[in-house]
Amino acid sequence: MTWADHLLDQVLTPATLTLPQGMAQAHLSPQPSAAPSQPRVFKLVLLGSGSVGKSSLALRYVKNDFKSILPTVGCAFFTKVVDLGTSSLKLEIWDTAGQEKYHSVCHLYFRGANAAVLVYDITRKDSFHKAQQWLKDLQKELQPGEVLVMLVGNKTDLSEEREVTFEEGKEFADSHKLLFMETSAKLNHQVSEVFSAVARELLQRDNREGQAPRGDADVALNERPAQQAKCCGHQWEPPGEELVSHDSQRVLCPVPTHTI
Numbered sequence: 001m002t003w004a005d006h007l008l009d010q011v012l013t014p015a016t017l018t019l020p021q022g023m024a025q026a027h028l029s030p031q032p033s034a035a036p037s038q039p040r041v042f043k044l045v046l047l048g049s050g051s052v053g054k055s056s057l058a059l060r061y062v063k064n065d066f067k068s069i070l071p072t073v074g075c076a077f078f079t080k081v082v083d084l085g086t087s088s089l090k091l092e093i094w095d096t097a098g099q100e101k102y103h104s105v106c107h108l109y110f111r112g113a114n115a116a117v118l119v120y121d122i123t124r125k126d127s128f129h130k131a132q133q134w135l136k137d138l139q140k141e142l143q144p145g146e147v148l149v150m151l152v153g154n155k156t157d158l159s160e161e162r163e164v165t166f167e168e169g170k171e172f173a174d175s176h177k178l179l180f181m182e183t184s185a186k187l188n189h190q191v192s193e194v195f196s197a198v199a200r201e202l203l204q205r206d207n208r209e210g211q212a213p214r215g216d217a218d219v220a221l222n223e224r225p226a227q228q229a230k231c232c233g234h235q236w237e238p239p240g241e242e243l244v245s246h247d248s249q250r251v252l253c254p255v256p257t258h259t260i
């Protein structure tokens, strides 16, 4: 049995969906669209190799914290309301597992995304190449322009070990019309700027195109066509009973490994 099969087995067993204590459960019945007074909701997915700092960026942004985190299994889920002055929106941040053994599972999470942040570690060339591979995967599975993509080179505090120059990152981003920034989750350098830039661009696009956002995670997971995905020979459907959604909380979905 491969790791992906093993993970899917866990996903298909509702008993494994242990919810962190003290968190309310939100049932996955279809939700009405957000009322006009509610902030618009956008789904952002973090993609990239293992250990590049995806969870650390999310944790820094949502909780302004930096600490040792176990590798993500499956996906972790955060929400944050972003105040952009004249308007605000709610970002649902899906933090995917970067280890290669979870690669096929991660594809399940970028369905329905409004934005993807491709993260690499500036001290690891291989992670830069992997971010490029993720872009190809996104292009294969999504319509052009369907998802806003930002490239992020993390760990600028380790600049003496740098293997990817700023110019290389910028050049790749420009040639593919991606937003680009370098960050340090450790030093809290440019982290909120990444998410704010994505949020601002999403709002502008949404206003420009007059397109309704896809709604919150609960709704997204109940959209049958998006929900059904073939992976490793399985026809996969999320358990569908429960998903915890709490502002500024990290929730593991669907297979819990650790909570923050």
Ligand SMILES: Nc1nc2c(ncn2[C@@H]2O[C@H](COP(=O)(O)OP(=O)(O)OP(=O)(O)O)[C@@H](O)[C@H]2O)c(=O)[nH]1
Binding pocket: 048, 049, 050, 051, 052, 053, 054, 055, 056, 057, 067, 068, 069, 070, 071, 072, 073, 096, 097, 098, 099, 154, 155, 156, 157, 158, 183, 184, 185, 186, 187
């Ligand atoms: N020096 C430095 N270390 C960082 C930074 N961001 C993350 N790290 C460290 O890099 C390691 C991996 O960080 P994670 O946030 O777990 O990486 P990830 O991409 O979520 O990893 P997976 O869950 O395996 O996909 C941890 O030891 C972090 O403390 C950073 O900006 N600078």
